[in-house]
Amino acid sequence: MKILMKGNEALAEAAIRAGCHHFFGYPITPQTELAAYMSKRMPKIGGTYLQAESEIAAVNMVLGASAAGVRAMTSSSSPGVSLKGEGISYMAGSDLPALIINVQRGGPGLGGIQPSQADYWQATKATGHGDFQILVFAPSTVQEMVDLVSDAFDLADQYRMPAMILADGMLGQMMEPVSLPEEGEKAPAQKDWAASGHGGKRAHNIVNSLYLTPDKLEDLVKVRFKRYETIKQKEQRAEEYLTDDADVVVVAYGASSRVARGAVNKAREMGLKAGLVRPITLWPFPTDALNRAASHAKNLLVVEMSMGQMVDDVKLAINCQKPVHFYGRTGGMIPTPAEVLEQIKALC
Amino acid sequence: MKDLNMLFAGFGGQGVLFAGKVAAYAGLIENKEISWLPSYGPEMRGGTANCSVCISDQPIGSPLVTNPNVLVVMNLPSLDKFIDTVEPGGTVIIDSSLIDKKVERTDVNVYYVPSSSLAEENGLKGLSNMILVGKLFKAIAGSDYDFCTGDTLDQAIQKCIPARKANMLDFNRKAVNIGADA
Structure with missing residues (x-):
């Protein structure tokens, strides 16, 4: 039988079942239940739950974990996502997959805590500085939140780029019936680019977003934009x-x-x-x-x-x-x- | 069944969210489409709290109930705020031990249940909400909005009570029965 779950909790459980065992966050309404759920579940499965000192720290911990080759995520609500923008840009510039969840609230500024969709521009056009895009998924039911978490991780890995679930306070707070996938149904891909340690048996991998030679940087950005064209052709959903x-x-x-x-x-x-x-x-x-x-x-x-x-x-x-x-x-x-x-x- | 759009409202701590959750689970057990949406503002901390519960044969559109056909109210501010939004012909269930005001509208069915007093008298402190749930399910039984049996309601209550509070199950059952007979 299906169970009743809040959107925020369903996102968290779905992420764990998609093989994400590393969560770094910072509390903010109306997203806090997601982090709270992770804080209860992660210790039981030997994962990492870490409440960082700030949103900026949390997103950079995600960067580090992702560079080491594991599935990692963070979640926040609008003002907190603004703070994460820098880290998201760094991940895009380092070709790192990650999941960022934004349970949107009213803005600008501290705004309010009620549901909003005022971060569309931020998510689709200007999550951070520089030439880049991230994958953005917009669920409309709690079940779809569950389904899209797994897809977001998979596509982020496949295209080596950050993915965002753009939800809102209504979806995060409401309960609907859900059926959850079995844990470990799909094994995350092996990442031969990851800086995961090798005991001197291969050349070391470098994860980096700093390129001081402009033609090298231009080449890298162009390669990334070629990938974006493929995504535009193959990954549209409606x-x-x-x-x-x-x-x-x-x-x-x-x-x-x-x-x-x-x-x-x-x-x-x-x-x-x-x-x-x-x-x-x-x-x-x-x-x-x-x-x-x-x-x-x-x-x-x-x-x-x-x-x-x-x-x-x-x-x-x-x-x-x-x-x-x-x-x-x-x-x-x-x-x-x-x-x-x-x-x-x-x-x- | 006709679409049920319910609003449970009262002070934070009176159990309006729990009452809504029981109703939602009853819908789930009956394989209905359901949604449960709480207010989550600062009002949760001792002010007014409410939750919207939709039960339908069709997928739920907006989970926010703006025109309820069932209103369960446990305090006066909520009655004043929501009474005019109830659909004509709708059902209003009032804790009359906390709200001594009478509803002026004549196009809604109002049930006055002294649920807080009944809870106190029967050693069911804190279960005024479930007395009102008992009344609610009795009120819609046999109507176009009827979607479940008493047995389903009992299963829903079991689902909503966590294992560490299993001793509360019989108290909840008793409260529902008192409400049904009130």
């Missing part, structure tokens, strides 16, 4: 819901996609042709799914718990071929299905 005949296509991810789905269902009951494209990967952005839905839609409506950070990506994805509208709440406010339904009605 759910297309009732989009086949939809006049109005709502585009929403994570918690706001749940609200949007409720509104789409109500619109359909009223005979209005509404559908939903729900990006599951925010980077790479699911341009293929959006183009399929937009090809016969009359209007697109982006719904977010922010001031509209995803709107430009939607416009770019469909090359502005259809009007893209926006409805959002921010600061920790959650849109209601009735509010979104009004927007759909106005566009039908």
Whole structure:
């Protein structure tokens, strides 16, 4: 039978079952249950749970653990993720896999502690300085949180880059039924690049992000961007819901996609042709799914718990071929299905 | 069944989150789609706390209940805050030993249960919440919102009580029975 778990706890258990036995964190609402869960579980499985002196220290411990070849992760909420930006950039520059979880809250600054999606730009465009991207996954249910943790670790290893799960306070705090994978179902890949010790039996591996020769650095960045192109082609994920005949296509991810789905269902009951494209990967952005839905839609409506950070990506994805509208709440406010339904009605 | 959108509200410490969890587990045991969402702000520390519980045959959209069809309230601030949001025809269950106000609306079904006093009188201190849960399940039994049997409720309570508090099981059962008969 399925069990009831909070999103935060489910993320933690899923990570352990995906072979992550090294967690470094620092408490912050609304993410703290994740770290608390890790603090109980890790000692029992011989893993590492470490509450660092700061978010910056925690992310750099993840860097160190990952350089040594193990699966490692950290988690935080918006203000804490800003602090981790430097370490994430260093990991990207060192081609290191890692999982970073952001259970978003309202911002900017210390903001509030209620659910928000105002870190979209940060996650997809500017997690830190320099030319780089990270993989960004946006679950919308507790079960999907479990499933995506394992995929995020796998793809981070495969492409040697950091991955982020972009959740929010609603998903982190809510409980839903989940079924968990068996522990150790998939063995993490062997990492022949890792600085894991070799007793003088091979040339030593160096993990580094400092390259003082500009042409060498340019080459490395270009290689990385070639990999990004492959990822854009192969790893886009989205759910297309009732989009086949939809006049109005709502585009929403994570918690706001749940609200949007409720509104789409109500619109359909009223005979209005509404559908939903729900990006599951925010980077790479699911341009293929959006183009399929937009090809016969009359209007697109982006719904977010922010001031509209995803709107430009939607416009770019469909090359502005259809009007893209926006409805959002921010600061920790959650849109209601009735509010979104009004927007759909106005566009039908 | 019709979609159940429930709101449990009261002071932090009264067990509103636990009451919601029992209802959610009952839905899970009956293979329904369910969600449970707590308020997690500073109000948890002694102020007002609440949780939204959705039970449905269909996947749950927004887990945040803004227009409940069942409202269980354990303090006056929560009654004042949420009474006007209840759907017409909805069910309101009130701890009338802590709230002496009467509901003015006539389009909702109100049950006044002196649950805190009943808990005290029956040696069930702290289980006022479960008395109200007993009343809730009795109130929806046989209606369009009915989704489970008494046996399911009992299994749900067993699921929600951790092993180290196993001695509380019979007290919880007693509280549910008192609520059902109240």
